Amino acid sequence: MHRILVVEDTPAFAEALERNLTLEGHHVLLATRAAEAIARVTHESPDLVVLDLGLPDKDGYHVLRQMRERGNECPVLILSARSLESDKIEGFRLGADDYVTKPFSALELLARISALLRRARRGQPATPAASADVRALEDADLRDRYGLTDRQVTVARLIAEGCTNAEIATRLGLSFYTARNHAEQVMAKLGVSSRAAVGALMYEEA
Incomplete structure (x- = not known):
């Protein structure tokens, strides 16, 4: 079971993500604000973060920047309605591992999350x-x-x-x-x- 932090302030999106990820066998943590997200990343060590950019206090870029500046290399998948190339470039520049735009396919999102988790597991002891x-x-x-x-x-x-x-x-x-x-x-x-x-x-x- 992986611990996945979903940072999303829209209840419908947050609930859908929590439901789908739970069905996949993951333990889901939720945060609706940037400050809460940073605190949960720091104290609860998720295996992956699904990060919305449009948060009410600070944007998702702030969360990502704080994570990387503190040395946290947890995989981050940005999930945002912002579809401009400049937004994606900024996300990758700050250390995002993937970027998915809303609306999104649930199956594609789950597949991308699985791929990031597998990539993060590389280097662990042999089976x-x-x-x-x-x-x-x-x-x-x-x-x-x-x-x-x-x-x-x-x-x-x-x-x-x-x-x-x-x-x-x-x-x-x-x-x-x-x-x-x-x-x-x-x-x-x-x-x-x-x-x-x-x-x-x-x-x-x-």
Whole structure:
């Protein structure tokens, strides 16, 4: 589970983002003002920030500038109605990692967030697959031990790769809600409560 700070002062956008990110298994923090955003970044260490530019006290650029000046390298995705090239250039100049304009596709946004989180995870210790003392479970193991169907085996492996429900939907040609249902069924059969735990079950001692 990742901690994602959503900095957005429009209730409808904030609620939609919180709902979609929660469905993807993330823990969502909310901030509606720049000062609150800076405080939450400082004290709660989110894994990623979704940042609106039009805030009531200071704009999102101020939040981003303060983060980078304080040495915080947390990925930042700017989500704004400002679509001018100059706005995007300013965001990237200050250290934004991505820029999405409103209105936006929820699936595209979720995919971009997932990509940023994967990029941020690079450099972490190798997975258990890199060890000579463990082996990856075969498809037959997953079917026999946990009762997964062929489709559920595929979904389990995609979850283990770090794919979100939106990415699973795209890769398998499913609707978002069908992909979410498959993911929930997989987790129930595996007896785990988090998506991260699915990956851990893909390996066993050799």
